[in-house]
Amino acid sequence: MLTTLNPRIFFGCAVLLALVFTAVFAPWLAPHDPLTQDLLYGSLPPAWSVGGEPAYLFGTDTLGRDILSRLIFGAQPALIVAVAGAGLAAIIGVSLGLMAGFRGGWIDSSISRLVDVWMAFPAVLLSIVLVAILGAGLGSVVLAIAIIDWTRFCRVVRAETMQQAQLDYVVSARTIGFTGFQTLTREVLPNLWPLILTLFTLEMGIAIVVEAILSFVGLSVSSDMPTWGSLIRDGRLYVNQIPWLLGLPVLAIAITVLGLNALGDGLREALDPSVRV
């Protein structure tokens, strides 16, 4: 299908693979335990600067925990939230979008109205309030992402389903006796996969940022699990003493988000001939 590999897809895949690799092999990659405190070695600078220890490549935080190890272990919750949050949002959004686009009528108008109201409220405030209600923890973060961002899938899938429903193959499926549900799942849904995959990739990036935001305001997971967001929170507090504690997780999130965006854009271009210029 792809004669020449799109550079954006290549970059995106590389970033995604690196994230998965880091998360899965974190216990072997990390030079130290991310939770072990060593107050004798607190606030160490990176290994190459004056006063740095070779054992701690990027130095330590105020409690003497190895920053590089915490960064590596932070890939785990990031990956979990990205896959589970985007997955759950996709399941809710795609189901409702298919229903709205295929059935039309009052089902469509009530779902569309709900999407409009949902999207009018800024996600940041909504996610903070939601997690405050649901309680802290990785599960709540995933749930909050799904509750907020299902609309992104629903809106696009609805519009596409409406278009597909007009096409001949859908009419043929109905004439050979397929029920509405069969037509949707066996005929329409397979045609939507490229679109859903694109949206899923973009949503993974958003989910990682949302987790970082919630960790930053202290609402995500407990402190015995290092996340990029909790590193950012510590880094913001001690930015004058240990700026790299803030810089490294910001860089990690920025590269991940840029990579996932590039992958999404590249996939959209590769899978949909109409946007090719």
Add this chain to the structure above:
Amino acid sequence: MMIGPGATEQDIAQLKALYGFDQSLVMQFWLFLQSALSGDLGTSISLKREVTELIGERLPLTIELSMLAIALAVTLGGLAALLGTYARGSWPERMLDSLIGATIAIPDFLWALAGILLFGIVLAILPAFGLMNGELRFTPATGFYLTEALLTGRFDVLGSMMVHLLMPALSLALPLTAIIARVLKASLIEVMGQEFILLARTRGYSRWRVLLREALRNAAIPALTLTGVQFTFLVGGTVLIEKIFGLPGVGAMAIDAVTNRDLPLIQGVVLTFALIFIVVNLLVDLLNAALNPRLRGA
């Protein structure tokens, strides 16, 4: 959480009665609605003050920050779009486009932190925390810091605040700047292909003049509509940005209210933001109708 472990049954019952938790949920909501409509949002549990008073004190700063950010977004976004259209087909246009792409992808939260690192720490040219220099004393009566400092001639306060607010406003503005630049450029290019532009060019007007005088006016409407729609997201972004930069606005208070489980304050803040969004959306619709005659009467 609000009461010690040695509390008696009677203490607990008293506390429940104080906050109305002894009533049914429907009744609680009805009581809340009644008092909210009469302008009473209750008392904050953590700050022990009237919620309406707290919001009234802190909302003006959030409004001023949002206004500053939107002004930056429109100026920078418009400039980027004009430059991109002018330099069409050359390498600066491609560079500008990839810059805009990266700017859209990265959220305001990360821009703010990257800004703190680059301008606050590495270059150390901008302050990374607070509202103004520590030695300045200024408490505005209306709560509107910038406006009041300007009107009362406190230019030392105004200058210090502008320097402190530059980074927060810029990080709020950047994603919107990129969106404006992209949409405005697309419609500028479309308009530039039309006949009346060719006519103006044959009259001997320069490209800049045609771009500014003829094309911009016709291309601005889609970008303006979008700016209005996106403005609510910018206001929502103040929640985090105020917290990151330590600014005493409603947004930072919202986060504190959530961490302190201060229910009356959370209710009040969410209600305030919801009201702002409704008002902004209404204004955008009115502005659209005024700019686009085809929408009138609908």
